[in-house]
Amino acid sequence: MMGPETPFGFESPPVREEMESLALSDAPSSDYRSAMSSSLPTAVSAASVDAGGGDPLLYPPHHLQFSPSSPAYGDGGDASSSSASSFLEPPSYADVVFSPFESQNNGGSGGADQGSFIHRDCSPRSARTAASDYLKIAVSDPQKEQETANSLVPGGATFVTYLIATRVRSAAAAGEVETGPIEFSVRRRFRDVVTLADRLAEAYRGFFVPPRPDKNVVESQVMQKHEFVEQRRSALEKYLWRLAEHPVIGKSDELRVFLQAKGKLPLPTTTDVASRMLDGAVRLPKQLFGEGPAAQVAPQDVVQPAKGGRDLLRIFKELKQAVTNDWGGVKPLLVEEDKEFLERKEKMQDLEQQLSTASQQAEALVKGQQDIGETMGELGLAFIKLTKFETEEGVYNTQKVRAADTKNVATAAVKASRLYRELNAQTVKHLDTLHEYLGLMLAVHSAFSDRASALLTVQTLMSDLTTLNTRIEKLEAASSKIFGGDSSRLRKVEELRETIRATENAKICAIKEYERIKENNRNELDRLDRERHDDFLSMLKGFVINQVGYSEKIANVWATVAEETSRYARDRN
Amino acid sequence: MISPETSPPRSSSQSPRSPPAAPFLSISVTDPVKLGNGVQAYISYRVITRTNLPEFQGPEKIVIRRYSDFVWLHDRLAEKYKGIFIPPLPEKSAVEKFRFSTEFIEMRRQALDIFINRIASHPELKQSEDLRTFLQEDEETMERARSQETGIFKKPADLIQIFKDVQTKVSDVVLGKEKPVEETDPEYEKLKHYIFGLEDHLAETQKQAFRLVKRHRELGQSLSDFGKAMKLLGACEGNSLGKVFSELGAKSELLSIKLQKEAHNLLMNFEEPLKDYVRAVQSIKVTFADRANAFRQHCELAETTKLKEINLDKLNLMRSDKVREAEMEYRELKAESEQATRRFETIVRLMNEEIVRFQEQKTADMGLAFHQFAKGQAKLANDIADAWRSVLPKIEACSVSSPHG
Numbered sequence: 018m019m020g021p022e023t024p025f026g027f028e029s030p031p032v033r034e035e036m037e038s039l040a041l042s043d044a045p046s047s048d049y050r051s052a053m054s055s056s057l058p059t060a061v062s063a064a065s066v067d068a069g070g071g072d073p074l075l076y077p078p079h080h081l082q083f084s085p086s087s088p089a090y091g092d093g094g095d096a097s098s099s100s101a102s103s104f105l106e107p108p109s110y111a112d113v114v115f116s117p118f119e120s121q122n123n124g125g126s127g128g129a130d131q132g133s134f135i136h137r138d139c140s141p142r143s144a145r146t147a148a149s150d151y152l153k154i155a156v157s158d159p160q161k162e163q164e165t166a167n168s169l170v171p172g173g174a175t176f177v178t179y180l181i182a183t184r185v186r187s188a189a190a191a192g193e194v195e196t197g198p199i200e201f202s203v204r205r206r207f208r209d210v211v212t213l214a215d216r217l218a219e220a221y222r223g224f225f226v227p228p229r230p231d232k233n234v235v236e237s238q239v240m241q242k243h244e245f246v247e248q249r250r251s252a253l254e255k256y257l258w259r260l261a262e263h264p265v266i267g268k269s270d271e272l273r274v275f276l277q278a279k280g281k282l283p284l285p286t287t288t289d290v291a292s293r294m295l296d297g298a299v300r301l302p303k304q305l306f307g308e309g310p311a312a313q314v315a316p317q318d319v320v321q322p323a324k325g326g327r328d329l330l331r332i333f334k335e336l337k338q339a340v341t342n343d344w345g346g347v348k349p350l351l352v353e354e355d356k357e358f359l360e361r362k363e364k365m366q367d368l369e370q371q372l373s374t375a376s377q378q379a380e381a382l383v384k385g386q387q388d389i390g391e392t393m394g395e396l397g398l399a400f401i402k403l404t405k406f407e408t409e410e411g412v413y414n415t416q417k418v419r420a421a422d423t424k425n426v427a428t429a430a431v432k433a434s435r436l437y438r439e440l441n442a443q444t445v446k447h448l449d450t451l452h453e454y455l456g457l458m459l460a461v462h463s464a465f466s467d468r469a470s471a472l473l474t475v476q477t478l479m480s481d482l483t484t485l486n487t488r489i490e491k492l493e494a495a496s497s498k499i500f501g502g503d504s505s506r507l508r509k510v511e512e513l514r515e516t517i518r519a520t521e522n523a524k525i526c527a528i529k530e531y532e533r534i535k536e537n538n539r540n541e542l543d544r545l546d547r548e549r550h551d552d553f554l555s556m557l558k559g560f561v562i563n564q565v566g567y568s569e570k571i572a573n574v575w576a577t578v579a580e581e582t583s584r585y586a587r588d589r590n
Numbered sequence: 591m592i593s594p595e596t597s598p599p600r601s602s603s604q605s606p607r608s609p610p611a612a613p614f615l616s617i618s619v620t621d622p623v624k625l626g627n628g629v630q631a632y633i634s635y636r637v638i639t640r641t642n643l644p645e646f647q648g649p650e651k652i653v654i655r656r657y658s659d660f661v662w663l664h665d666r667l668a669e670k671y672k673g674i675f676i677p678p679l680p681e682k683s684a685v686e687k688f689r690f691s692t693e694f695i696e697m698r699r700q701a702l703d704i705f706i707n708r709i710a711s712h713p714e715l716k717q718s719e720d721l722r723t724f725l726q727e728d729e730e731t732m733e734r735a736r737s738q739e740t741g742i743f744k745k746p747a748d749l750i751q752i753f754k755d756v757q758t759k760v761s762d763v764v765l766g767k768e769k770p771v772e773e774t775d776p777e778y779e780k781l782k783h784y785i786f787g788l789e790d791h792l793a794e795t796q797k798q799a800f801r802l803v804k805r806h807r808e809l810g811q812s813l814s815d816f817g818k819a820m821k822l823l824g825a826c827e828g829n830s831l832g833k834v835f836s837e838l839g840a841k842s843e844l845l846s847i848k849l850q851k852e853a854h855n856l857l858m859n860f861e862e863p864l865k866d867y868v869r870a871v872q873s874i875k876v877t878f879a880d881r882a883n884a885f886r887q888h889c890e891l892a893e894t895t896k897l898k899e900i901n902l903d904k905l906n907l908m909r910s911d912k913v914r915e916a917e918m919e920y921r922e923l924k925a926e927s928e929q930a931t932r933r934f935e936t937i938v939r940l941m942n943e944e945i946v947r948f949q950e951q952k953t954a955d956m957g958l959a960f961h962q963f964a965k966g967q968a969k970l971a972n973d974i975a976d977a978w979r980s981v982l983p984k985i986e987a988c989s990v991s992s993p994h995g
Contacts, residue, residue, distance in 0.1 A: 364826070371823040378812070378819040385812035389805040396798040403791040410784045413946065419953040426960045433967070550831055557834055558985050564978040572971035578964035585957030 141551035142262075150268060151261040153184040154276070156254040159246045160204075177246060178204045179253060183276045201277040207232075209282045210253060213275045216284050219321060221266060222467040222530075223537030225460040225545060227259035264544070297329035319478075319527045322470040331477075335470075338477040349476045350483075353469075355535070361542055362465060369458040376455050379448040383441060390437025397430030422582060429578045433571050440567035447563060450556040454549060461545070468538055471531040478524040485517050615641040615710045617725065619655075619703040622695045632656050633695060635702065639725045645717075647726050654729055657682075660702055662736045666720040667709070672880040672933070673940030674715065675948055677708035678869030693854070697862060704866065714940075771889045772882065781945065782878060789871045796864040803857045810849030817842030830988040837984050841977040848977075852970045856963070863959035867952060874948070877941060884934040891927035898923050 158180040182202040214229035230252035237245055257276070261267045274283055323331045342349050353359065400423050407420040489510055496506035621636040639651045660679060668676050680701035683694075709715045723735065817839040824835025898920045905913045 367826050368823075371819070371826045375816075375819040375823050378816040381812045382809075382816045385805070385809035389802070389809050392798060392801045392805045396795065396802055399791070399795040399798050403795055406787055406791050410780070410787065412780075412784075413949045415949040415953040419949075419956055422953070422957055422960055426963065429964065553827070553831060554834065554985065554988055557838060557981075558989075561838070561978045561981050561985065565975045565982075568971045568975035568978070572968050572975060575964045575968035575971065579961060579968050582957050582961035582964060585954060585961050588954065589958055 141548065141555055145262045145264075145548070146258075148264065149261045150186050151183060151276075152186050153182070154254065154257045154261060155182045156180070156250050156257065157182070159250060162206075176206050176208070177249075178206045179250060181205055181253075181257070181276060203276065203279055205275070205282065207249065207253075208286075209275065210256070212282060212284050212286050213271060216271050217260075217266060217269065218463065220269070220271060221537075222320075222322075222471070223464050223534035223541070224263075224265060225457065225464050225541045226266060227256060227263065228456060228459040228463075229256055297332075301329045319474060319523045320530045322467070323474065334481070335473050335477045338480055339473055341480075342473075342476065350479045351472065351475055353472060358535070358538065365458070365461055365465075365542075369455070369461075372451060372455045372458065376451045379451050383445055383448065386437060386441040386444060390434050390441060393430050393437060394434030397427045397434060400424075400427035400430060403427075425578050425581055429574050432574045436567055436571050436574070440563060443563045443567075444560065447556050447560040450552050454552070457545070464534075464538055464541060468531070468534045471527070471534045475524065475527045475531050478520060478527050481520055482517060482524065485513055485520065489513050489517070611642055613641075613643055615639070615643055615646075615716060617703075617706045617710055619699055619706060622699050624695075632658075633698070635699060637706070637725065645722060651726050653725065653727070653732075655724070655732065657698070657702075658736060659724065659732055660705065662732075663709075663720055663724045664705075667715060667718060668876065670718070670720070671714060671940075672884065673877060673937035673944070674712070675870065675873050675877055675944045676715075677705050677712075678866065678873045679705055680869075693857070697858065700858065700862065701866065771886050773885055785871060785874050785878070789868065789875070792864065792868045792871060796861065796868055799856070799861040799864050803853050803861055806849050806853035806856060810846045810853065813842045813849065814846035817846065830984075834981065834984050834988050837981050841981055845974055845977050848970060848973050852966055855966045859962035859966070860959050863955055867955065870948070870952070877937075877944075881934070881937045881941065884930070884937050888927070888930040888934040891923070891930045895920070895923050895927040 156179050159177050160180075161175050162178050164174045164176065180202060181204070183200070185199045185201070210229055211232070214226075217226050230249065233245070233249070236248075240248075257272075260269075260272050266272060271284060318328065318331075323335045338349070404420050404424045404427055407416050407423065411417055411420060492506050492510050492513070496503040496510070499506075617640075618638045619635050620638065622633045623635075624631060625634050626632050634654050634656050637653050637655050639646065639653075640649065642649065661682075664676060664679050667674075680698050709718075709721055715721065724732070727735075820835050820839035820842060822839075824832040824839060826832070827835060898916070902913070902916050902920050905916050
């Protein structure tokens, strides 16, 4: 049993007593904007971020000291604790259970559903949110707009734009020099989100970049329009928050520009595959036949993966390298040797599998709880009708007694049904963490694949160098047989040496990039482990406390009825 | 064969001086055993009778009976005790019989036990000779008695009754009577309306109760699967967090078992009584039909008798030699008519008493069922709270020890 500092000192919820109104009334939804702003920590220790150039390798420290300005906790809350135990603080039961965060209005500005993000004062989630530059991001007000004159389809296709309102923590974070506006609001369409996601993927290789919402091409046609739009709006909001919470990406220019730049999104758009291929095809002949710069891989290109780019020759070369790696007899000159990484990678795969199962079973559990609540409610309703009937048509005293007994059971059943529903709503929020982390596994795959493709680039360049050196050797050997030297061959050798120098440079860049990505992987894995530990613990705690609290309430409801009907058991004996 | 009970019988083993032991008749239906093979398989039960009543062969008697024996007893009582609400039997259920699940067998046994004891505690029914036959005769006698009743061909008496019913219906039409003769007692009308309405409401509650049982089972299954998944996740996570997951998973599996138990409890002690209630109401409807028949017969015979009387007077005046014959016929008919009237009045009287008993019994039965329901739910909820609460210390331990490398 828990000690004296039980977290369950709570006031009884506003459950209605009247049986007649069976429509579920929700507990008054708290204005969570105020809950959020009032509960945010007042002091945040300065994160030691290297402001200059945003070196991606530096992170703010995870542990933050803050003094919760929140409502006083139940008995014996240890408020003076270090940050490590700050999220242990048993939240006041009433808060955890009876202040639902879901908004009642569709995409209401500011009051929109934040999902599982802003639970509580002391959840590890809110510690991360507190570290973000952004105070608030809200997506709302979907509007239909016409495609401009550029559209191929006469009459214009329509698309939906969303209003994105942001509040930043401080002017400095907004990139403003002075005390400029710290509130922004822009209109964006989904295509812009795709662009943002693509640019981030390019810029932050090796990071666990939160995956963007799906394009849902099929659903957008099939679902009810407003349902689909609402689903997308909510998904966008979650996505932007995740970006904002990421210690590195949250401070990125791309995100800032997306959230703050009025008008058209000033990020380079993703061109389609066809035009990339076309551009690449133009270059290819020069690359194959050409000498000189066209044939070389520019060092700046090397930091991007070959796939999806315009350099067809490079794509082919790396493909060839990949095949050689798998099938060739010779081991490549550089391989993934980092044992620790390989172990962690395996662990990630295992985790993904278990998360998938757990996520499924969590959904089944939620459904089970929902069903039992519903049926309990219907049973109560049936008993109410029976009571009414007996009361109206009753003649004998025994009937009156029975009607009274039935009414008690009916009331209890309806109460229990309501409690089950509330329990379930909270359960959904807690177990959502499982679904989230399952989604995050996509980002992990991406980051690992960044690493693999960077390695492939290095391997390819190294193979190139080997090939080039071999050619030089051959040429020199051939030319030395000719008396007086072979000027054309020697010229060739010179060119090759040029190429080798350029390729060496490229290789150095590629290796740097590879190392950088490896470092990012490592840091992100550490971060994932830390955050996952905290989030899972928080989830389990919340889940358990929720179950305990509601089960006790349900037990009380039935205990009363059992007491009231105990004489029947005595009589029988 | 209603033998009026005048004074409490004395137990033969008691000395005349000592106060007479309270009469008791207590029966248990136990020990279901599956016999026979395939399609002809059936369940036999041990019926143990303990009594101090002199009408019985001794203080304790054990016989073997099967479901169709109970049906025989029920039908005989229904035949002879019109006006009394005969306690209902559990359904025949031709389909489930083949599967004979443990649960089905237990439910049936319980229902049969309740059935026979209700008969034994009914002031009129307990004196029935058929009951004594059922409780005491050996299996062969029982089988003989049973096979006389069953079979495709009904008894001659039944056939005649059916024929008569058809006759009266036809004559009604012929005589231009559109509606069959019915009582117009307003209180009786109210009762009928009540019973029919009650059946509908009860059927609905029983349906929901059965669904609730299913939901418990389903939730139990989900908890079991969830628990397993949590354990696996714990194994993957390792260290103290992994232990928390494992503990959570273990508790989840534990609760799954508790939910299955409660589902069974709900079925036997809440849903079954509701079903029993529905059956009882249906039994009352049978009595309504009996009463309607008796009323009709009484009316018709009264009518026919009057006609005969008029005819007789006519013959008397005419000093016809058919007078004697007619007089005899008239007397016979009058006797029959009086009998029919008495039968009808008996049914009315019995029904009035039965309704009171019925209401009392149902209040007690439902009260107990509600109590079991509430008790079970309270216990389940407490078990759930306890199980989850026991995980908290591990969670606390995990948070305190620094998990970060």
